Amino acid sequence: MLISKTAPRKTLFWKIARHLAAIVAIVLLGGLLSATLVRLAPGFDSDERELDPGLSAESVRALRQSRAGEHNILRYYSGYLRAAWHGDLGTSHALGQPVQSLLRERWPVTLRVAGVGLLLAWLLALLLAFTACLWRVPVYEMMGITLSGAFLCIPAAVLALLSVILNAPGYLAIALIVFPKIYRYSRSLLAKAYELPHITAARARGLGEMRVLARHVLPVAGPQMIALAGVTVSIALGASIPIEALCGLPGIGQLAWQAALSRDLPLLVNLTVLVTLVTLLANSGADVMNYVLQPRDV
């Protein structure tokens, strides 16, 4: 792939700045949206702890007082942003721990599981897609399509259950969820690239298959594959919920599931903001990388 030496730095700076501004705006809006949803949820005012007969009237009053700030959405959200600016992300109602420490504890697990899963999925998908394009054996292509089609039909939660039954690691389940999307998209991109006239001409002139792939096919299909890499981060993060919840992995996905079941407002808002941020950063990173790697006329 051609690495541009002439990518105008000023344009690149503005591109990154635009992406960052969009990320900040979307994250703020997403957080406000989720805070609004949770605030409007039925039963928002109730707290299970108030039902504890061992609590005195004063303790119940203190409990209600502690939640009073959450009643006005805008006040709650502006308070949250102010505190977040100083590094305080609030306390989880259900787990009774600071959200920041929960995220610090859980994030590395998700990062490892989703990261290894993504890596495996990309390796498997690209290997199958490239070899299918190089060999062009119908049976082999059919095998790839059937395999990816089968995994597309299985819910992520079922793959998690199957990995528990088969004693398989959680990252393998993530890999199998992400693999069909990468395989189908990259296979179609490569097939389209191979149909281009200049690539047919290069092959007809006797250029080696690997050389055709590296010098002519990849520069055509590469940008869209990089964009797909950003999207797969979002898919892997989404899949981490059932995988971590059912495989007993203490990551962000399991935390989101626990927060959903116990309707934990501060935790849900923080997780929403965090996941949105990671997804947007991955997509923007892919976009900027595409821009940097784009070949330009000198």
Place this chain on the structure above:
Amino acid sequence: MNLARKLACVVVVFVCAVSLAANWLAPVGYAKQFREAPGAPPSHEHWLGTDEVGRDRFARVLYGTRISLLLAPAAALVSTLLAALVGGLAGYLGGIWLRLARGFTDLFLSLPWLFLLITVRAVLPLNVSPLTSVLITFLILGLLGWAAAARVLSTSADALRNSDFVLQARASGLHGPRLFLIHVLPNLKPVLYAQFWISIPVFILSEANLGILGLGVAEPLPSWGSLLRELEGLMSFREEPWRLVPLVLLIVVMTSFQMLLSKEEVTA
């Protein structure tokens, strides 16, 4: 229509028809408990055995299939209509409306689907009647699943707005809702159909995920999600293979939808 697609069509129609005939094929119902036979293997009385509380698994599979297969298209209809309203209108109006709609859809699409689903499901009451839980689950799917379709529709409507025949209609004095209803909307139909068909398998899988996580359809009502939850206690495939029937059925139906879909996607 090629042979594979015909076969897929037959499978979907057959499964739908059998699930609709659940009242006749499984008159015991999905909730009746045979307390003398909990966790029984397949027999003449119970073709797929009974679950842990003694309910006939065959009846539950039929009723569960009916719920998932009928309500997923209903949710798809809601999401397609919303997408047409947001994406179609924004694309037709163009300018600031199009930018606003795209920003809003981007916001929705930037959240991983399952994260968004469980967050919204969590803000609604979890201890509700089974019927309400069915409505909540599929309504959430319908109300949240419009963003990707709206993105596609806004692009198509935007292209139509600048097309020659719409310009000519405008020059002839046709404006506003009339122009949208007569010239734009009919030309968006193929995209709308495609988005509708694409949404169905997505919603079936999403319901299954929610059900397994305990955030979907509430007991005793069955759905594919709650039926698949039974796999949680399975120690090995050889132990009780009949418990895999809902999974096999789901895979067969989903594969059939995939085979039917490709044409819709191509048309779009």
